[in-house]
Amino acid sequence: QSVLTQPPSASGTPGQGVTISCSGSSSNIGNDNVYWYRQIPGTAPKLLIYKNYQRPSGVPDRFSGSKSGTSASLAISGLRSEDEADYYCVGWDGSLGGYVFGTGTKVTVL
Amino acid sequence: EVGMVESGGGLVQPGGSLRLSCAASGFTLRSYWMHWVRQAPGKGLVWVARMNEDGSRTDHADSVRGRFTISRDIATSTLYLQMNSLRVEDTAVYYCVRDFVGGDDYWGQGTLVTVSS
Numbered sequence: 001q002s003v004l005t006q007p008p009s010a011s012g013t014p015g016q017g018v019t020i021s022c023s024g025s026s027s028n029i030g031n032d033n034v035y036w037y038r039q040i041p042g043t044a045p046k047l048l049i050y051k052n053y054q055r056p057s058g059v060p061d062r063f064s065g066s067k068s069g070t071s072a073s074l075a076i077s078g079l080r081s082e083d084e085a086d087y088y089c090v091g092w093d094g095s096l097g098g099y100v101f102g103t104g105t106k107v108t109v110l
Numbered sequence: 111e112v113g114m115v116e117s118g119g120g121l122v123q124p125g126g127s128l129r130l131s132c133a134a135s136g137f138t139l140r141s142y143w144m145h146w147v148r149q150a151p152g153k154g155l156v157w158v159a160r161m162n163e164d165g166s167r168t169d170h171a172d173s174v175r176g177r178f179t180i181s182r183d184i185a186t187s188t189l190y191l192q193m194n195s196l197r198v199e200d201t202a203v204y205y206c207v208r209d210f211v212g213g214d215d216y217w218g219q220g221t222l223v224t225v226s227s
Contacts, residue, residue, distance in 0.1 A: 002154065033211070035211045037155070039155070044205060044217035044218070044219065044220065045147075045155060045205075045217060046215070046217075047210075047211070047213065047215040050211055050212065050213045051211075051213075054213065056213045056214065056215070057213075086154075088154065088155055090155075090157070090211065096171075096172055097169060097172070098157055098169055098170070098171045098172065099157035099160075099171075099210070099211070100157065101154055101155045101156060101157060102154075103154060104154040104155070
């Protein structure tokens with residue numbers, strides 16, 4: 001049972017934008033950084049955003065992260081077919097003493 | 111070139127043990143936090159354990175604490191996950207991950223562990 005809640009799905013047409021939310025609590029998002037991973041089915045996940053809004057080298061600026069209080073968001077602009085994937089937020093939970101993943105959001109490009 | 115190859119997965123009965131290995135190349139384990147993350151078939155990602163750069167600190171998820179142990183051998187550049195008292199719910203693909211949240215992540219291809227009688 002995940003402690004970070006995401007919507008199960010999100011969708012948009014090519015060129016549109018979508019935003020994925022991640023809701024947590026004071027023991028995780030409210031007190032530490034948030035990270036976002038993308039996983040294309042059948043492949044290993046890849047880090048998209050670290051420390052709330054920073055992008056690793058090679059991640060396009062179409063992906064942006066933000067955090068406010070105990071919630072975080074991942075925004076994808078200019079949707080492309082290759083953005084179809086599962087997206088997960090991650091954070092450190094001080095009460096549990098470990099990282100916790102969100103429930104995951106499947107993004108579909110219509 | 112960076113590489114990480116997991117091995118050691120397979121079929122095991124409930125209550126049994128397995129040791130997973132992750133052979134790292136192209137970088138030194140002393141320079142990164144190393145993690146294990148798992149994913150049950152058709153399910154989401156679950157963080158399992160981590161070890162810091164100098165090996166002085168380890169953390170394990172609640173669900174595996176006391177049963178699983180992360181360790182490493184610097185001489186062979188290998189990360190391990192010793193899994194004891196395995197349960198059906200431990201069935202998953204186990205990934206070895208470098209720098210999970212540091213911005214320079216690298217994942218192995220994963221190794222499947224199936225716990226079943």
